[in-house]
Amino acid sequence: MSAHDHAEGHLPHEPEKATLDARNKILGFWLFLGAEVVLFGTLFAAFLALRHSVGDGPTAGELFQLPMVFGATMILLTSSLTSVFAVQAMHHHNKKSMVTWLIVTILLGLAFLGLEIYEFVEYVHEGHKFTTSAFSSSFYTLVGFHGAHVAFGVVWIALVIGQVFKKGLTVVTAPKVYISAMYWHFIDVVWVFIFTVVYLMGKVAG
Amino acid sequence: MAAAHAHGHKVKRYSGLMDWLTTVDHKKIGILYFIAGFFFFLIGGLEAIIIRIQLLKPMNDVVAGDTFNELITMHGTTMIFLAAMPLLFALMNAVIPLQIGARDVAFPFLNSLGFWTFFFGGVLLNLSWFAGAVPDAGWTSYVPLAGSIYSSGHGVDYYVLGLQIAGIGTLLGGINFMATIINMRAPGLTFMRLPMFTWAIFITSALIVFAFPALTVGLVALMFDRLFNANFFDVANGGNGVLWEHIFWVFGHPEVYILILPAFGIISEVVSTFSRKRLFGYSSMVFATVLIAFLGFMVWAHHMFTTGLGPVANGLFSIATMLIAVPTGVKIFNWLFTLWGGSIRFTTANLFAIGFIPTFVMGGVTGVMLASAPADYQYHDTYFVVAHFHYVIVGGLILGIFAGLHYWWPKMFGRILNETLGKITFWTFFIGFHLTFFVQHFLGLLGMPRRVYTYLGGQGYDDMNFISTIGAILMGIGTIVFLINIFVTWAKPRNASNDPWEDGRSLEWTIPSPPPEYNFKQTPLVRGYDAWWKEKMEGKTAMTPAEPVGSIHMPSPSILPFIMSVGLFIAGFGFMYDQLIVAGVGLAITLGCMVVRSLVDDHGFHIEPEEQDKGVQA
Numbered sequence: 001m002s003a004h005d006h007a008e009g010h011l012p013h014e015p016e017k018a019t020l021d022a023r024n025k026i027l028g029f030w031l032f033l034g035a036e037v038v039l040f041g042t043l044f045a046a047f048l049a050l051r052h053s054v055g056d057g058p059t060a061g062e063l064f065q066l067p068m069v070f071g072a073t074m075i076l077l078t079s080s081l082t083s084v085f086a087v088q089a090m091h092h093h094n095k096k097s098m099v100t101w102l103i104v105t106i107l108l109g110l111a112f113l114g115l116e117i118y119e120f121v122e123y124v125h126e127g128h129k130f131t132t133s134a135f136s137s138s139f140y141t142l143v144g145f146h147g148a149h150v151a152f153g154v155v156w157i158a159l160v161i162g163q164v165f166k167k168g169l170t171v172v173t174a175p176k177v178y179i180s181a182m183y184w185h186f187i188d189v190v191w192v193f194i195f196t197v198v199y200l201m202g203k204v205a206g
Numbered sequence: 207m208a209a210a211h212a213h214g215h216k217v218k219r220y221s222g223l224m225d226w227l228t229t230v231d232h233k234k235i236g237i238l239y240f241i242a243g244f245f246f247f248l249i250g251g252l253e254a255i256i257i258r259i260q261l262l263k264p265m266n267d268v269v270a271g272d273t274f275n276e277l278i279t280m281h282g283t284t285m286i287f288l289a290a291m292p293l294l295f296a297l298m299n300a301v302i303p304l305q306i307g308a309r310d311v312a313f314p315f316l317n318s319l320g321f322w323t324f325f326f327g328g329v330l331l332n333l334s335w336f337a338g339a340v341p342d343a344g345w346t347s348y349v350p351l352a353g354s355i356y357s358s359g360h361g362v363d364y365y366v367l368g369l370q371i372a373g374i375g376t377l378l379g380g381i382n383f384m385a386t387i388i389n390m391r392a393p394g395l396t397f398m399r400l401p402m403f404t405w406a407i408f409i410t411s412a413l414i415v416f417a418f419p420a421l422t423v424g425l426v427a428l429m430f431d432r433l434f435n436a437n438f439f440d441v442a443n444g445g446n447g448v449l450w451e452h453i454f455w456v457f458g459h460p461e462v463y464i465l466i467l468p469a470f471g472i473i474s475e476v477v478s479t480f481s482r483k484r485l486f487g488y489s490s491m492v493f494a495t496v497l498i499a500f501l502g503f504m505v506w507a508h509h510m511f512t513t514g515l516g517p518v519a520n521g522l523f524s525i526a527t528m529l530i531a532v533p534t535g536v537k538i539f540n541w542l543f544t545l546w547g548g549s550i551r552f553t554t555a556n557l558f559a560i561g562f563i564p565t566f567v568m569g570g571v572t573g574v575m576l577a578s579a580p581a582d583y584q585y586h587d588t589y590f591v592v593a594h595f596h597y598v599i600v601g602g603l604i605l606g607i608f609a610g611l612h613y614w615w616p617k618m619f620g621r622i623l624n625e626t627l628g629k630i631t632f633w634t635f636f637i638g639f640h641l642t643f644f645v646q647h648f649l650g651l652l653g654m655p656r657r658v659y660t661y662l663g664g665q666g667y668d669d670m671n672f673i674s675t676i677g678a679i680l681m682g683i684g685t686i687v688f689l690i691n692i693f694v695t696w697a698k699p700r701n702a703s704n705d706p707w708e709d710g711r712s713l714e715w716t717i718p719s720p721p722p723e724y725n726f727k728q729t730p731l732v733r734g735y736d737a738w739w740k741e742k743m744e745g746k747t748a749m750t751p752a753e754p755v756g757s758i759h760m761p762s763p764s765i766l767p768f769i770m771s772v773g774l775f776i777a778g779f780g781f782m783y784d785q786l787i788v789a790g791v792g793l794a795i796t797l798g799c800m801v802v803r804s805l806v807d808d809h810g811f812h813i814e815p816e817e818q819d820k821g822v823q824a
Binding site for chain 2: 020
């Protein structure tokens, strides 16, 4: 049951689950996401413990501009949808459509990152630096960890697209597309919590 | 060097040192974990003996106070992260795929990566001795002591980065073994037929997956505080020191179950084999294990009773902690009932297992005493606590590991360890252990505080400290005898049979010792719990195969895990000494290897039936 045996045959409906190797990878990645939940959970816990300790720096209420963050949220949510379209296209063995949706996903991810960098630069100008207060340190660590995950995802999906171009859609490349999509959804879910806990609660329950 | 053809793919196979650096074979990785783990065990043991010699008599001055702080910090950290866990990983790697009838783990490449990150993390941490900046804030590294004000040197940085790198390896191992046990079991091997050791490792792996990321975040926060002036734990800037305690123990308490559950698994296997009886209450054992793991996440604040969380929190955490005694008691009674009426053989492995039972009960009893928050105010930070956790970790885990090593040694290396030397190891270590730690209960009750480098005479501490030191030296002798046993056995011919104890019950005893690199020529069909015992009782001499003889697919060896770990090692030094370019280069090496791994497909290779007959030895 090597991946190789299937690569030359015709593609099954769910090519990402065709080999034991691929099923192992999908299961292993779910477990990894379980670990990531604890990782972000701990970061959230630290942030919640420290979010009122603003010292001389600005408070969350003074700092956050909800319209822009809402825009970023919409962009990231949409990118999750486009990655679903990519996996749908993969199930229909439509390589061209799949790659197109993956590229759209990447572009949306980059747009989100651009907004986040702009936001961070703004905050630093307003005196909200990494070392300003316990609030600022935990804010940048939590949101920054998420941003780094988005950046990693963008590079990863780009590499997957490259491999699909080179090797075609096979039982080897299909799980890579599927797993990168799982990762992307996870990042999206984490952001939903960040938007709620960091931004909305910072503005409303501050 | 066996030539390998995989439908036209040639795979380069290495020999000698390169074979060990590139191997993805779980059996070889198990041996690597054993060698590295035992090496760190010797270092940690040496540190312990120096600590005990310093405490031999009042006002002793073998080491200075600050060196003593470094010794206790490094002893604890080394023993937990670099000795106990790798020795468990050694047994996991050596045994689990064999017990479930698999040809390898789910992710052989990650398995190798896990070993090398652990190894380089451990080396980084221990290089602190040579850098002259040794961690000295205790293995729990509490802030503000571990913060940049009170620990201004690089000592705690070595702790933070060494553990961070080693922790990656542990997390990968946890994910890997969970996926392996879920997906790679032989046909017929349902969950409720799994050997108890496999169950224990399955649950342990789940604990690793859900506990280690908390440590990762704690270490990141401490690193940011120390290296980039963040304010997580800096009270002057709004940080919170108790936050570190919470994060550390949210990881740290499940960690002690990560250590002890595999020992429970080992004891179950050994006791059952050498009583020639089915494990008593198998399903209750499984559920007790699951329950202990679940409760293990609910009790972290019992390490913080004196922090001032208030009576409600202390009360809840007290009760939750005491509840753990119930499933643990179930296990103790099950082992006793397994022994009851069995035809018991007192092999070295079984001596360690039987020695484990009363020793661990004593550790459990003091555990329940400590769980009572008001009483804990008296025991806190005294030698009573030191006695308690050494009873559960050394008396539990280390006795379990010795039992496991003696039991599975023939499967790992093809030779049975010398039984006479083994028994000398057991008696010296066992007596030495009780001599060292039993009196420490009373030292604690008399009020001797832990972590002090010396004490004044005439307080009633002198004799008991003297006895304790003699015991520690006896444990050291026991360990040396074990080392001698390894070399004596090494010189003997490799002649262990498939089932060297003759009473083997699970699948690892159906294949040669050591197994060929593909483990099972034909995947076995499992027809019940104690699969091999069941076949033997029906007069069979081999398992029923579940597949015809055929070409076996194997993963290719790779040097990438080694290089990736070197990259992290370099990055660790870069961060520590503020050379961000060096750190960048290190991370680039690691990420570059990840890209290479992703882009280049590993087709592996096949071992054809005619090669299998020649016997490709691992």
